[in-house]
Amino acid sequence: MSKGPIVATAENVTRQVLSHHPELMVVAFCFEREGSNDALHDHPHARSTYVESGRYRFTLGEEEHELGPGDRLTIPPGTTRGCVCLEPGTFIDCFTP
Known part of the structure; x- marks a missing residue:
């Protein structure tokens, strides 16, 4: 199975579906700046x-977490989330669509 197309999601941010199944989706997000x-x-x-x-500051609800290469986090359902890129790079999200 081939990867999906690279799609812009915001200025200097793209995503690419790496794997998709009705019960699991794996997506790469690339931050250029x-x-x-x-x-x-x-x-x-x-x-x-x-x-x-890269490095990112993730906001999960009222908490902030700074993450770099090899770091990971789990986001509970319904939690407000977002991130700011501190150093360009890529992170991988896995979730049930």
Whole structure:
């Protein structure tokens, strides 16, 4: 199965579906510039994020977490989330669509 197309989601931010199944989706998010962001939003499903490269400040509800290469976090369902890129790179999200 081939990867999905690279799609812009915000200024200097792209996403690419790496794997998709009705019960699981794996997506790479690439941030090209410091200060690029993934605006605050929420989803009805749990999410797991793994930082492949770069540095990010994630907001989960009222908490902030700074993550770099090899770091990971789990986001509970319905939690408001977003992130700001501190150093360009890529993180991988896994979730049930």
